[in-house]
Amino acid sequence: MNDSSNINITLPDGSVREYPKGATGLDIALSISEGLARNVLATKVNGEVWDATRPIESDAEIKLLTWNDDEGKSTFWHSSAHLLAEALEALYPGVKFGTGPSIEKGFYYDVDLGEHSISQEDFPKIEAKMLELARQKNEYIRKPISKSDAINFFTEKGDEYKLELIDGLEDGSITLYTQGSFTDLCRGPHIPGTSFIKAAKITNVAGAYWRNNQENKMLTRIYGVTFPKQKELEEYITLIEEAKKRDHRRLGKELELFAFSEKVGQGLPLWLPKGAMLRERLESFLRKAQLRAGYLPVVTPHIGSKALYETSGHWEKYGKDSFQPIRTPDADEEYMLKPMNCPHHCEIYKTKPRSYRDLPLRLAEFGTVYRYEQSGELHGLTRVRGFTQDDAHIFCRPDQVKEEFIRVIDLVLYVFRSLGFNDYSAQISLRDPENKQKYIGKDEDWDKAEQAIIEASAERGLSTVTELGEAAFYGPKLDFMVRDALGRKWQLGTIQVDYQLPQRFNLEYVGSDNQKYRPVMIHRAPFGSMERFIAILIENTAGQFPLWLSPDQIAILPISEKYADYADEVFFQLQDTDIRGFVDHRDEKIGRKIRDAEVTKVPYMLIVGEKEAAEGRVSVRRKGEGDLGSMTIGEFAAYFQNEIKNIIATF
């Protein structure tokens, strides 16, 4: 044990060092190396992030946080929000402040600008001010304050939003932070000083309700991002530009995959021939794998009587936010566009008595559903009002849940692999253990299902995070996330256990003891929806789809009109081996034909001229790579099919 003036500090590598009581993270860093000390942004003390300059008074486990730690970054950005606030106060006297947290990539501050408004043109001015203030190398100084003093301070300043925040705080836990001439109500922690901030960019400005409540006043939310090095800002900007180039809305138009029409309506995508073919190919790919995995295809109508959704509970929960019921002309009947496929599938389950021997029953449908999403929510293909789920419902016995989960995981991973998503993870969403009564279903069933999900994920080696309280009220779930080529995360497929619908539809099966039992239902969709999945696929591949999905796989480019017949002959021969594409018969030079094929992202160009026609060969050019040399038509077909075989294994 240490004497009263010293404390023991445990470092992440497990080593224990002795420091004087009141040593700060910076002191500890300095004792390790000066270089480290220069980079320390904050200190994690017993799992809590502290200012690097805050004295540590007792034994602790610590970790020194730098730019390389997520928590280091978020501290850096939170401090940058204060710097932004200081700049705004200098530029717009009288501005009132809401809250200014760090976010995944940067930070924002919600402000009430009063008379002023901010637009893009003002960004450089704000950025310059921030950097000017940063160069003053001001320290972030932490100061605990009593509630009454805090109220006096912000009353005097006229910051009503801060006063509202203080109102919800407990006396004794309130701190202020000051850097330069700006003082903010803040829990912290912060980086030691503004000198760390070397590059700043205001990225966006938008409206946001005070405290995220629609009833409250709309404040101006100013988004920004900062870096400790100019170079990192440049990389960030490059990444943003790359993301813009990959935007599926832009590529969808350029590659003629889909379109929207005001006449048809908001959020209702029109699939153009190339997009439709891409989509059909994805569907048949999954259909084939599902058939092998024991799914049975079903088809159900796009509408269902209102009673169906009263039974399912959807009417009660979402009815007033849905497309409203359709009335029949004569009888007093109401039908609804289907927002989910599961009620229909439950009715299919009920078409005959089921025995425990029939289970699991796996019903699959590419089912198109309609949901009236808020207009401000619509976004390209990722959020639409009419979309097709690669849906299936597995009706099984409680003891089969785990096995079925494993099978679905295998199917989902097969889909990811075949489509080039190699960086994926999953989230297990379980009940809130504190609040079990808000969930439907028997306690023991939940336990069993949650256990089944956890075990199935572990058995398949999924990298998972577990979130308590994130389960749906009707059952726990497993959601898949993929990281795309730019490092962005997307939520894709989902597997959900459902105890509610079997109960609401009174589904039963006869057990081996001739008693009636209730099946468990599992909803699952590896793609999620065709629309959303294709959007993500477009962004991940930048429109350069895997060969087997590419709308046009080859472009045959005759050198001149003289070889048009030979070009057609090549085309027909290749078409016989299921290779699709076109012959570019335009009256253009070869350079132009190549350029156009490159721009429209055709994977293979086959150039045919005098030499090729004479020898029965093609000159092969791969998009983005260039000339691969000459092959016979048969050689090319084999080469081509081999490439596809290597991407897409059979399930």
Next chain:
RNA sequence: GCCUUUGUAGCUCAGGGGUAGAGCACUUCCUUGGUAAGGAAGAGGUCAGGGGUUCAAAUCCCCUCAAAGGCUCCA
């Protein structure tokens, strides 16, 4: 749904109270060419829609619709 911004040719965009512009794409003609843009001519728009102000509106004002970025929502 709310806030802010935007809407001009198929696409990308300039212009802006006084007869609508460019590049690309498209059509026709010339050119018959060897690995990322050959040449010429032509056609194409009720300036998102509706209303108002004005001698005159694509331009200014109002409303509607749609899009973008946020916020709230998401079976």
